[in-house]
Amino acid sequence: MGRFFDRFTYQGEPGEKEPEQTHPDMTVAFVGNPNCGKTTLFNALTGSTLKTANWPGVTVKGKEGSYDFEGNRMALIDLPGTYSLTSYTMEEELTRSLVYSGTADIIINVVDASCLERSLYLTLELLALKKPVVVALNMMDVVEKRGLEIDIHRLAETLGAPVIPISARKRQGLQPLMHAAYHHKECGLDPILHEHDFDDGMAQKHAENVMVYTRELEDRIDNVQAALEKNFPNAPNPRWIAIKLLEGDKTLCKEYPLEIALLKGGVQSGIEAQGAPESAQQKSLEQRFIRERYDFIQDIIHECVFNNHAVALRSDKADRILTNKYFAIPIFLAIMGLVFFLTFFIGDAIKGVFEQGLDAFDGWIEAFLLSLGASDWVVSLLCDGAISGVGTVLTFLPNIFILFLALAFLEDSGYMSRVAYIMDSIMGRLGLSGRAFIPMILGFGCTVPAVLSTATLESRRDKRRVMLVSSFMSCSARLPIYILFSGLFFAHFAAFVAFSMYFFGIVMALFTLSLLHAKDKLGKAKGEDEGRLLIELPDFKMPDAYSIWVYVWEKVKDYIFRAGTVIFVSSLVIWILLNFGPTGYLEEDYATSFAGYLGHFFAPALAPFGSGDWRIAVALLAGISAKEVVVSSLSVLFGVSGAAVGTTTLSASLASIGFGPANALGFMTFVLLYVPCIAAIAAIRSESKSLKFTVQTMVYQMVTAWVIAVLVFNIAQALGL
Amino acid sequence: MKLSEGRIGKSYKILNFEKLAGSTERRLESLGMTPGTTVDILNNKSYGTIILRLRESRYAIGRTITRHVSVEETEGPSLLPLKTSAHLSQKLASRARESADKREGKAHG
Incomplete structure (x- = not known):
């Protein structure tokens, strides 16, 4: 069971080091199939910021929360979704040992009432363990809508366990459920009342x-x-x-x-x-x-x-179109196109308002500080360093917000798992399971969750390949860079250029995967390890607003948090590197600063793709701490901040060093492909559990980025851009 | 025939698994796809990646799996009204037989 299990075990031994007041009165574990609404229920009860995902196996690690039942503190454990209690997968093993060891006082088995046949299999396995189980009959709203009727009383008798009808999405039946869970601990097992008219002597x-x-x-x-x-x-x-x-x-x-x-x-x-x-x-x-x-x-x-007839006919009809041989991929592309339209166009409109606000704020702070008689370097540190750096990043919040909203919507509605089916043909040709496409889509949001979600893939080979290419799926932090540069150099075609960066990233990822697949074919037989698609397609449903909110808020909060920490610190460090040199504080003379020396050192290596300016070198270096920093440090380096009207100044500065559309393309290509941020590298390291693989990945990304950027720059120049 | 060759809208009875990795087979089985179970094919791309209905749930299964599952075509969808479920009547019959055997055994003893 290993490390997943370690964190739970303390609750099993009462009277340990745990302080009295924080020790829960009882521990309740939530067990259920993937897609049974377990995480929605858990979110509703704990108000915690958990992610609900609509494809099997995303909750790979257990999560904890607490619930107060009439003054009694209950520790709630959310276990990964599992279909059975054999010991073939990590999820099953974890769930089984937790239930078997008695760590949990009560098991709440969340059951999807709209597909009882499959759900009860896990229930039977749990009951066979002879531990107190309360069955939460979820999705009762769906059941009612379909006209299904369930004799809950009889079900409880047959199973010998309390059965409580609930609807996690509508927050119905939660109190009775927790009440039953609380009291079931004392009552022990219910009598089992089967209809035993078979005289089998048992x-x-x-x-x-x-x-x-x-x-x-x-x-x-x-x-x-x-x-x-x-x-x-x-x-x-x-x-x-x-x-x-x-x-x-x-x-x-x-x-x-x-x-x-x-x-x-x-x-x-x-x-x-x-x-x-x-x-x-x-x-x-x-x-x-x-x-x-x-x-x-x-x-x-x-x-x-x-009345167990017409099951999910609407989903079947929708599936007939959405997974159709001919329509599926165009529909998928159209949906992704819509997502990016919302992100770019609607997001940018709101972003404009944010920018004005930021300018006003920066100007106000500057005036305020000057009125207090603050020295020049303090004003510069705060306004040019901190506010400009962090603020620029924050103005992209609308884009990020919309992107994650759209991803969460697709995920929660049930469409994402169809994507696995739709893409299985393409991914299969690359030797991967269609499921491997999902982490890659997540890569558009952020490389970190993409890398972490590779844990849901079965084979180690699939995992590593997806990790290797997931950063080519351009993350949302790189979006500001494309928006900025394509806006500056491709006026009317800005959106097209930005979109084509995404497309190019996909092409590079597929190219890398097919290279690896070709290598497999040349080598030994492909055999058992080939990608295997086996995924449940849940019914389409209107996404749960609260689950989406929890998901989006988590991402936005994380983004703001990073703006306040990593990006704030890097902004300050970059400001210091820029404004201090061997001779101490410099006034507006970045070229002789520490950063200037670093930039000058690396610039020649970037010259072949037209970004041989030391300031760009500094921005790219800074981008390894977080991709958002590239834009903020460029704006600091080129002295675009505060009351100055942003983009025109930057455009003029870039033009003055001979930076044109071809250079912009080379630069954007390099940004697209070079190593992801520290957080993503750390995620790769922890998920692959191999330093060697992490280093190999980084080397591959750097080399690819450089080679491709050089190609793109030269082709663009030859085309006369 | 193999499950990958199944046609949309038809129902098939699972016969057995051939050369399928043990872990994959067990996963299929714990979802209820044991030999003798009927599945309905809802979608099949030409190369054998299918969507099927198994015990009231829908799954997408890749061709690397479906190529290794032997099936035979069977009549009607698996979603019959439960009262005429073949499983149930079979089971009732077998249990009745069992108890009859037992009684007979007692009589002889």
């Missing part, structure tokens, strides 16, 4: 267990359980372990080694041939268990669910 088992298998399987369970109790008298919940051993669970087989003769041997399943090899027999045994569970679930549904 009445005792039916009374004790929710799920009783057919005689044949039960006999085998009994045999294994007996052997287990003899060899491992202290094993908790021997029945569950016995079942898992029969299913060939790797973790438990290691923990409780029993004679193989007990476990092997096929069962009649009607499909597999008798006398199949051992591995096939084992497989058929596991399949038999799974099938019996699903059969039992169908029994439950037969008893408790009515």
